[in-house]
Amino acid sequence: MIRKLHPPKNWKIPVILVLGIFAGLFVLSVYLSKAHSYLSDDPKTCVNCHIMAPQYATWNHSSHREVTNCNDCHVPHDNVFNKYFFKAKDGMRHATMFTLRLEPQVIFIKEDGAEVVHQNCVRCHSNQLMDARQAGCIANYEENRTSRKCWDCHREVPHGRVNSLSSTPFARVPLPESPVPNWLKEFTKK
C-alpha cells in the first residue's frame, strides 16, 4: 500500500528540483514582501505595502502616535491565540489582494475589523467611559456608552476622513528600499 504512494524513482530529481524551486520562490516572496515583518508590531510593517501610506501618515500625525501602534487598534487583544489568528487571516487577504492588484482605490474597513478596533478603543479608554459609581444604578450603562462606533463622533481619530490612496501624496513615510537589483530593473523595462 504505502509503496504505491511512493513516486516512481525517476521522478525523484525533478520533484526535488521543483520542490526546491517552490521553496526558493516562497522564501523570495516572503523576503520581497517582507511578510516576515508582518508578525511584528512595528508600524513600518504595515507600510511595507505602499498602499498603507495614508493610514501611516495620518496615524503618525495624530495624538495616538505616541501611545499606540497599528496593532494596538487593529488586532484583537483579548487573547494571544485570537491575536495571531486574526493577524494571519488578515495578512493573507491583504497580501493576496495586493499581489493580485485587487485593492480598491479607497479601502474600507470591514465589519469584523471595525469591531476589533472598536473593542480596542474601549479597552484603552474604559476609564473615561465607565464610571463604576453609575454602572451600579444605570441599566445597560456599558452598552449605551459603547454601542456606537467611537469614530461616529471621533471621525478624525486617528486617520482623518480623507482616506484614499492619493490623499497623502507627499507624505513622508518610511518606504522600503527597492529590493530589485538594477540589472533586473533594466531587464524588466523591455
Added chain:
Amino acid sequence: LASSIMERRAEASFVNVPKVKLADFEPRNSVWGENFPREYQSYINTADTTFRSKHGGGAMLDMLEIDPRMVVLWAGYSFSKDYNQGRGHYYAVEDVHNTLRTGGPLNENEGPMPSTCWTCKSPDVPRVMQEKGVAEFYKGKWARLGAEIVNPIGCADCHDPETMNLRISRPALIEGFQSMGKDITKASHQEMRSLVCAQCHVEYYFNKKTVEGAEYLTFPWANGLTVDAKEEYYDNIEFSDWTHALSKAPMLKAQHPDYEIYTHGIHAQRGVSCADCHMPYKSEGGQKFTDHHIQSPLNNVANSCQVCHREETLELVQNVYERQDKIIENRDKLEELIVRAHVEAKKAWDLGATEEEMNDILQGIRHAQWRWDYAAASHGGSFHAPIETGRIITTGITIAQETRIKLSRVLASKGFNQEVPYPDISTKAKAQEFIGLDMDALNSEKQEFKETLLPEWMKKAKEREDSWAIVRN
C-alpha cells in the same frame, strides 16, 4: 502629575451606591440630582440666559419686537399678544405663568388656554397623567392644574428612575408613531437620543373629537412627517386653529416642528442625534458624561461640532449663520407678502366681495402662512435642514403670490385697481394697535393673576412635595 493620576483613579474606582431611592414619577430634579450630581449640575445651567447668538441662544428674545409683522400674521390669535424664542428648560413652567397668551385666570375654570398646555413643560405631567388618566389630564382650563405642575422639564421627562434608560413619558408621541403604523418601542438607543426630544419639539394640535370634553394633544403625522403631508391632513379633517381677524381665513398654527424638519437634514440622515449636538459628552475628573446643559451648540462648539468637524470655531459658527441668513432673507420676504395678502383680503371684504369669490383666496392664505410658520417656528430649522426649510419657504411664496394675483383681480372687479397700502407696523406696539389689541388690559390681568392665584398654587405644591418622604440609603 503622579498625584493627579492617582486622584483620577481614586475617583473612578469609588464604588457607587445610589444615595436616594427614586420613587416612580419623582418630579423633583434636585432629588435625582443627589444620585447624579454631574448631570444635575449641568442641567441647572439651563437657567443661564447670557448667551445670545445671531438668531438664537439662551437669551429671552421677544420675537414680536424683533419682527412686528408676526403680530399681524397672528391677528385674532393669542400669539399676537406675546411670543418669545424659547430659553432654557429651567424656565418652562415659569414662562407659562408669565406669557400673556395664558391670560390672567383667577380661579381654576378661567383663562384662555386648556390644561393640555402643560403637557410639554414638566415632569409633573407624567405623574398627574398616571394619577388621573390621560384624557382626564387634557380636560378643563390650564388653571385647573396650576398647583400640580410646578417642576420645570427634567429627569422624569426622559428617564426611567429604575434603570435610568431613556423612555418616552408622553402618550402623544407614542400615538403619533402608531398613526404612522410604526412602533416606537422598536426604536434603537441612538434614535431614542432624538425621540426624547420629539416628545415636545414637534408640531401639534388639540383634537376635540378624540375624547368628549378633552383637548387631546395630537401629532398630525398620519400622512407623513413633511409639511405637505400635514397640510393635507389638516385640510382633510377641515381643522383650523383660528379665523384670521383681518382676512377671515381659516388659519393653521405651526408650532416648533424641530424634530420633523431635523429628519430631513443631512445630520439626521447620517445618524447624528439631537443629543449629539445639544447634549454632547463632557469630561470632568477623568470621566465623561452627558452634558445636560441643553442649549445652542454655538455656545459649545468644541464639544459638539468639533468632535466631528475639524474646522475652526469661527468657521463653523459662520456656516450656521450663513445658512440661517440665506433662509431668513426669504422668510422675511414671505412674511411681508402674507401681511399684504391679509390686508388686501380685508379690503376685498370691505368692498363687498362674496364668500364664493374669496374661498380660493382664503385657502391660499391658509396654506402660505402655514408654510411660513412651519419654517419660522422651528428656531433651529434653518440649520437642521436648510434645503428643506428653503423649499418650504419657496412653496409658501409661490402660494402667497398666486393668491395676491387673484386678490388683485377681485379688487379690480370691485373698482379698486391699485396697491393696497402697507400698514405702519414698524414696532410691536404699532402692530398690536393696528390689529386692535388692548395691551394694558392684558398686562394688568396678568399682574393680578401673579399676585393672587399664582402664590396659592406655589403654596399648595410645596405642601404636597413636603409630604413626600425621601428614602436615603
Added chain:
Amino acid sequence: LASSIMERRAEASFVNVPKVKLADFEPRNSVWGENFPREYQSYINTADTTFRSKHGGGAMLDMLEIDPRMVVLWAGYSFSKDYNQGRGHYYAVEDVHNTLRTGGPLNENEGPMPSTCWTCKSPDVPRVMQEKGVAEFYKGKWARLGAEIVNPIGCADCHDPETMNLRISRPALIEGFQSMGKDITKASHQEMRSLVCAQCHVEYYFNKKTVEGAEYLTFPWANGLTVDAKEEYYDNIEFSDWTHALSKAPMLKAQHPDYEIYTHGIHAQRGVSCADCHMPYKSEGGQKFTDHHIQSPLNNVANSCQVCHREETLELVQNVYERQDKIIENRDKLEELIVRAHVEAKKAWDLGATEEEMNDILQGIRHAQWRWDYAAASHGGSFHAPIETGRIITTGITIAQETRIKLSRVLASKGFNQEVPYPDISTKAKAQEFIGLDMDALNSEKQEFKETLLPEWMKKAKEREDSWAIVRN
C-alpha cells in the same frame, strides 16, 4: 506571485522619459498622449455617452424636449432653437458644428454667431490667439475660424507642455480676476484644480465696447460672484442679450455659472476642488494618476465621494438626487410663472399698454428669468450649492409673482380682468410653433452647411496639422 510583486515594485520606481517633445501650443491631444498614455486613454473616455443619471450624466439630453417651457422663455433668442445638456469634452467642437444655434453658414462671413463662441471649445484657441492676438480672435463670425478650431478640449487647455503644470490659457479668466482686484497668478495648486475649469464653466457675455469690432469675451465679476452682484453689473451697464419676442423685455442669458455657484457650497468652502470629484485619482498597474475621464461623479462614486465619505454608494447617490429634486420642484414652478408673465405682458401690449406702464414689469421679467436661468444653466448647481441655488430660485419666484401682480392691474385697467390662458406648449414642437420658429428651414440650412462648408474646414485642418513635424526622442 514573486514576479508580480517584483513587477509592481519596479513599476513604482520606473522613471519617465518623454517620448515626444511637445511644441508650445500643441493642440493635438493624441500627441500629448504619446507621453502620457494613461491620462490620454482616460481622456478619450469622455467620448462615452452611455451613462445617464436622474438629471444628468454623459448622455445627450435634449433639454427643450424634456422641458418645452424653455422654448417660450427664450423666444426671440437662439437657445429656443436647440439646447442640450453638455456631454463629454470630446464632443465640444462637434457640438458647435451640430447645434442649430450656430446656423448654416456657407462662407466665412455668414452665420448668426461670432467667432468668440469658439473660445471654450478647443486647445486650438490658445494657439490661434497667440498667433493672431486676442482681440483679433474675437472679431468676425464663427465660420471665420472654422478651419482653425478642430481639436476638442484637451491637454493644452489646462497644461503647460514644458512642465505639465496646470496653467490658465484663457485671457477672460485672468481679466475676470483682475476686474475683482485679484491676481490669479497667486492661486494655490489646490485652487488651480478648480480654476482650470473656471476658464469655461462660468457665466459670460460678449462686450462690444472693449475693442471696436470685437465681441470681447467678458466675465461680469467686477461687483462680485453672486447672482445679485452680476445682475447689478448688467443693470448698471444697461446690457441685454436680446429683447424677448413676446414680452419685449430686455433679457439676460445666464450660461453655466458652475464655478460661481460652486464657490457658495460647503465643498468649496472646505477646499474640495472640481478635480477632486470630477477627476479623482485612479490606480492602474501600481500607478496612480488623475482620471481624465471628466464626467458625472455618480458614475464613479468609489473614487470620488467615497474618498471622503464612508457611506454606501446608493446612499450617496440618493443624497445627490434628493438635493436635485428639491431644487427642481421649485425651478419648474418658476419656469411656469415666467412663461405666464411673458404671455400676460404680450396681452398687455396687445391691449395697448404704454411703455411707461410696462417699464417696471419688463425689469421684473428680466430679473426673474435671469435668476431662473442662473439656477437652470448650471447643471451641477443643485448639488454643488443647494442652499444658494434654492435661495436664487426663491428670489426669482418673488420677483416673477410681484411682476404678475402688477401685470394683472395693468390688464384690469385695459378691461381684461381674468386669467390669461396658458399656451399649449406640452412638447418642444408645439412650443416652437407657438413662438413661430420655422424648424424645417433651420434644419435644412444646417444640413447644407454640413455637406458643403464643414468638409472644406476639415480638409484644411488636416493639411495644416500634417505639415507639423513631431519630434520624437
